[in-house]
Amino acid sequence: MEMTLSPLRQALQEGDTLKLRKLLEETHPQDLLAVWDDLEGEHRYVVLTLLPKDRAAEVFANLPAEEQAEYLKTLPPWRVRELLEELSLDDLADALQAVEEEDPDLARRLKEALDPETRAEVEELTQYEEDEAGGLMTPEYVAVREGMTVEEVIRFLRRAAPDAETIYYIYVVDEAGRLKGVLSLRDLIVADPKTKVAEIMNPKVVFARTDTDQEEVARLMADYDFTVLPVVDEDGVLVGIVTVDDVLDVLEEEATEDIHRMAAVDVPDLVYSQ
Ligand code: ATP
Numbered sequence: 462m463e464m465t466l467s468p469l470r471q472a473l474q475e476g477d478t479l480k481l482r483k484l485l486e487e488t489h490p491q492d493l494l495a496v497w498d499d500l501e502g503e504h505r506y507v508v509l510t511l512l513p514k515d516r517a518a519e520v521f522a523n524l525p526a527e528e529q530a531e532y533l534k535t536l537p538p539w540r541v542r543e544l545l546e547e548l549s550l551d552d553l554a555d556a557l558q559a560v561e562e563e564d565p566d567l568a569r570r571l572k573e574a575l576d577p578e579t580r581a582e583v584e585e586l587t588q589y590e591e592d593e594a595g596g597l598m599t600p601e602y603v604a605v606r607e608g609m610t611v612e613e614v615i616r617f618l619r620r621a622a623p624d625a626e627t628i629y630y631i632y633v634v635d636e637a638g639r640l641k642g643v644l645s646l647r648d649l650i651v652a653d654p655k656t657k658v659a660e661i662m663n664p665k666v667v668f669a670r671t672d673t674d675q676e677e678v679a680r681l682m683a684d685y686d687f688t689v690l691p692v693v694d695e696d697g698v699l700v701g702i703v704t705v706d707d708v709l710d711v712l713e714e715e716a717t718e719d720i721h722r723m724a725a726v727d728v729p730d731l732v733y734s735q
């Protein structure tokens with residue numbers, strides 16, 4: 462990894478914008494995040510400005526809240542706009558909450574610049590507890606009705622895919638939006654095009670509620686081996702999905718907390734036993 466990134470460091474030193482753009486187009490966001498803390502502040506800023514917007518958003522989404530707030534204050538307005546557009550709604554809501562704490566005025570202005578639909582969805586998401594399924598989920602799921610045929614669903618997917626967090630699972634809802642079933646993209650592709658969704662869906666859906674604790678969400682996903690879990694409200698209405706990437710972040714945080722807690726407990730013991 463060092464080998465692939467040293468040309469990047471060199472281009473950053475030289476301030477060679479053309480070369481930087483080209484290198485950044487070929488660099489995976491994760492590789493940038495791995496060296497992020499070693500980059501000079503000024504260079505991070507350059508990277509976030511020159512990265513293609515989708516990758517900039519990917520890097521940005523994984524930065525600590527205070528750093529996100531800082532960039533939303535300092536990056537060029539066009540880049541801030543692109544970031545806000547590219548972020549998935551759960552990450553967007555988290556970033557805006559981070560700004561809210563540091564600079565409520567800026568948070569208000571950023572929210573006002575969102576299109577009304579996005580703004581409403583973000584407002585909705587920020588109402589949930591951060592450590593519960595509601596605070597982890599995004600409303601960018603794909604849902605269909607059980608009376609639709611496989612070919613109708615595939616046609617619908619073509620339109621819905623660009624804005625969906627994932628299209629590998631398609632959720633089936635009734636007229637009130639209540640979660641009734643699930644099918645995978647594979648189920649869909651292998652079925653006869655005239656088949657009704659009702660015939661191929663799995664009606665025994667494993668789900669979380671908006672107030673399900675994040676550890677429980679992680680456990681459900683691990684036990685059932687799901688990469689995505691649907692989230693319903695108190696009426697059983699599908700309101701979002703939690704994806705495994707967000708759950709992995711949770712597990713990492715909690716492991717760190719546990720280690721700190723253990724350290725805090727163990728140290729006095731050691732001191733006393735001497
Ligand atoms: P397989 O693993 O059998 O090859 P696949 O690759 O098509 O299937 P998977 O992602 O493994 O798809 O999902 C298998 C099945 O799990 C899907 O058919 C789907 O109905 C079911 N499934 C997905 N999410 C849920 C859920 N939340 N609750 C219950 N079942 C689910």
Ligand code: MG
Pocket residue numbers: none
């Ligand atoms: Mg599978």
